[in-house]
Each structure stands twice: as structure tokens, then as C-alpha cells.
Amino acid sequence: MQDFYEVLGISKEADADTIKKAYRKLAMQYHPDRNPGDKEAEDKFKAAASAYDVLGTTEKKAQYDRFGHQAYTQNGRGGSGGGFQDVDDIFSAFGDVFGDLFGGGGGGSRSQGRNRNQPRRGSDLRYMTEVTFKEVIEGSEKDIEFDTEDNCKVCNGSGAEKGKEPITCKTCGGAGQVRVSQGFFQMATTCPQCQGQGAVVKDPCKPCRGQGRIKQHRKIKLTIPAGVDTGTRLRVSNEGEGGYRGGPAGDLYVQIQVASDARFERDGDNLYSALAADYLMLLLGGEVEVETVIGKKSLEIPKGTQVGERLVLKGEGIPSLRGSRRGDLIFQVGVEFPKKLQKEEEELLRQIAQKRGHETKCGAKGSFFSRKK
Numbered sequence: 090m091q092d093f094y095e096v097l098g099i100s101k102e103a104d105a106d107t108i109k110k111a112y113r114k115l116a117m118q119y120h121p122d123r124n125p126g127d128k129e130a131e132d133k134f135k136a137a138a139s140a141y142d143v144l145g146t147t148e149k150k151a152q153y154d155r156f157g158h159q160a161y162t163q164n165g166r167g168g169s170g171g172g173f174q175d176v177d178d179i180f181s182a183f184g185d186v187f188g189d190l191f192g193g194g195g196g197g198s199r200s201q202g203r204n205r206n207q208p209r210r211g212s213d214l215r216y217m218t219e220v221t222f223k224e225v226i227e228g229s230e231k232d233i234e235f236d237t238e239d240n241c242k243v244c245n246g247s248g249a250e251k252g253k254e255p256i257t258c259k260t261c262g263g264a265g266q267v268r269v270s271q272g273f274f275q276m277a278t279t280c281p282q283c284q285g286q287g288a289v290v291k292d293p294c295k296p297c298r299g300q301g302r303i304k305q306h307r308k309i310k311l312t313i314p315a316g317v318d319t320g321t322r323l324r325v326s327n328e329g330e331g332g333y334r335g336g337p338a339g340d341l342y343v344q345i346q347v348a349s350d351a352r353f354e355r356d357g358d359n360l361y362s363a364l365a366a367d368y369l370m371l372l373l374g375g376e377v378e379v380e381t382v383i384g385k386k387s388l389e390i391p392k393g394t395q396v397g398e399r400l401v402l403k404g405e406g407i408p409s410l411r412g413s414r415r416g417d418l419i420f421q422v423g424v425e426f427p428k429k430l431q432k433e434e435e436e437l438l439r440q441i442a443q444k445r446g447h448e449t450k451c452g453a454k455g456s457f458f459s460r461k462k
């Protein structure tokens with residue numbers, strides 16, 4: 090799959106202006122008005138818009154650069170990398186990019202088959218958040234802040250001042266589009282008078298300056314259940330963009346990324362960790378203190394435990410997202426030998442070795458193997 094930079098044909102170092110230019114070029118090339126009925130062009134148009142939706146927004150771009158394409162599109166809305174399903178959404182989102190070419194400023198929209206004044210659902214929003222293993226085990230509550238927009242309550246999205254309805258546009262007769270000739274071709278293009286709205290606002294609503302939409306900075310508390318994993322997507326109903334003209338709000342999708350922790354590796358609900366035990370502990374058995382995600386616990390090492398064996402702390406892993414069972418914390422046993430022996434220690438060890446039939450004078454090479462003959 091192409092990442093968003095590849096889709097726009099730019100390098101990762103491209104600045105905001107370059108990104109916008111690259112998108113604009115592709116959007117013009119694959120514009121549905123220029124490629125009527127061409128499914129491939131439409132797909133490319135949507136793909137470019139999805140890429141620009143992310144790379145053209147500082148906040149989203151930062152998240153994208155940090156978490157990567159895979160994380161961004163996983164469980165997405167499908168289609169062209171989880172972005173836009175509907176060409177009209179692209180126009181309402183990036184109208185300003187088309188500005189001067191298609192309809193002279195404003196959100197040029199294609200009214201073909203859809204009346205912009207009808208109520209419709211707001212867009213879904215996507216957000217990413219990182220959680221630690223501790224939060225995965227205990228569950229957490231996070232403050233999530235994001236920018237969104239809502240229907241202007243004062244004019245109910247019409248953009249007209251209270252008591253005054255928008256009037257039908259004279260230029261296009263309410264169609265939102267006009268036909269223009271370009272060489273041999275006749276092209277339908279967004280009406281420059283009403284910017285595709287089909288209606289003109291004579292007295293703009295003051296709070297939204299005639300846009301019908303109000304920018305919002307929203308802050309919500311999100312409860313993240315225990316057991317989530319990287320790629321888990323939480324849907325928060327109605328916290329997306331507000332609906333248009335009284336339509337329902339979109340949803341907010343929060344994508345989870347679990348922060349890596351050098352001490353633990355996760356496999357489903359189980360956690361793996363390495364344990365370096367003293368060689369005498371492995372031989373003689375005993376109890377050691379080990380680190381779990383939550384805190385220290387004691388772990389029993391049976392006599393004669395071998396290097397590479399696994400010791401399990403039951404129920405110290407990750408809780409299952411569905412159900413009550415908790416996974417295990419599994420230690421892979423390693424060994425630690427003292428680098429230097431005290432004189433006394435060495436003497437004792439030599440005695441042991443002798444008892445077990447080893448040649449120990451001068452620690453002769455190969456003596457441990459000669460025993461086997």
C-alpha cells in the first residue's frame with residue numbers, strides 16, 4: 090500500500106506549501122468534473138484527498154509521522170486508506186484548495202444529486218492515543234482534546250441571519266452549478282455566485298459569519314478499558330463533527346497504540362520477560378523478587394531449573410478485553426555467573442567438582458568432558 094507521501098508524490102521533508110501544491114495538482118488532474126464516470130480517477134481523487142486530510146493538518150500529520158501509515162489506516166473507514174468515501178465530503182473539507190479554479194473561493198460543492206441544504210451527518214473524526222502496559226492492565230481515563238466544527242446553532246447551519254432565509258441563487262437557478270466552455274469541452278463547474286450552495290445569503294449570520302459552521306475545540310474524558318492492544322479502535326458516538334443543517338453528528342474513533350516497554354513483550358494476553366537468575370539459585374532453588382507491570386512479586390525457582398526454561402506467574406499478564414480472565418507473565422530463565430570468585434568460594438567449588446569426579450588441578454582444559462569417556 091502506498092503511504093500518504095507516496096500518494097501525493099512528495100518527500101517526507103516537504104513543507105506545508107509543497108504538500109498543498111502537490112494535492113492541488115492531483116485534485117485538478119483527477120477532478121470528477123474533468124473525468125466524468127471515470128472510477129479510477131475518482132479513486133485517485135479520493136486517495137489524494139485522504140492523504141491531504143492528514144498531511145495538510147499539522148496535528149494529524151504529527152500523529153501520522155509518529156505512528157506510521159499502518160497504524161493510521163488500520164481499521165479505518167476502508168476504501169482509499171480510511172479517508173473519504175464521498176466526493177462531496179472532499180469538497181466540503183478542502184473547498185479552499187480548489188478555490189480559484191473551481192468556483193472562486195469558498196467551499197465549491199457539486200450539487201449534482203445532492204442538495205447541500207438537506208440535513209446530513211457530520212464527518213467522523215480520528216484520534217490516536219498512546220497507553221502504557223500499566224494502563225492496559227488497569228484501564229485508564231484520558232483527556233482527549235481535538236479541533237472540530239459544529240452546526241451553527243444560531244442559524245441552524247443556513248448561514249443566514251435569524252429570521253432571514255437564504256434566497257435562491259439567480260446565476261444558477263438554485264442548481265449550484267453552471268456550464269462553462271473550455272476549448273471544445275463544456276464543463277459543469279461550481280456556481281461562482283453561490284459557491285454551489287444553490288442559495289445566496291444576503292444577511293449573514295454573525296456568529297458563524299455566514300458559514301453555517303462553528304469551529305470548536307473540544308475536550309472529552311475517554312475511558313479506555315483494560316485489555317486494549319495496538320490497533321484497538323474505540324468509537325465515541327456523536328463526538329465527531331456536528332451534523333449539517335440539523336443532521337446527526339459523526340463519531341469519534343480513537344485508535345490505541347500501546348507504548349513499548351523494554352522489560353515486557355506481549356503476545357495476546359500473555360506477557361514475556363527475561364529473568365537472569367544467579368547460578369546457585371538455579372541449582373538450589375529459592376525465591377526471587379521479579380518485576381511485574383504493576384510492581385514487584387516473588388517468584389519461586391524450583392531446584393534444578395535449567396537455562397531456557399519458562400517460569401510462569403499466573404494471572405500477571407493482560408486482562409482479556411472481553412471476559413475476566415487475565416493472561417500470565419512468563420519468564421524465560423537465564424543465568425548469571427559471578428565474574429570473579431573469592432578464594433574461599435573457589436576452594437569450595439573445586440571440592441564440589443572433585444566430588445563429582447572432575448579433574449580440577451589448574452582447571453585443566455577439557456577436564457569436564459573427559460569425564461564422559
Ligand SMILES: [Zn+2]
Nearest residue numbers: 241244294297
Ligand atoms: Zn450561523
Ligand SMILES: [Zn+2]
Nearest residue numbers: 258261280283
Ligand atoms: Zn448559484
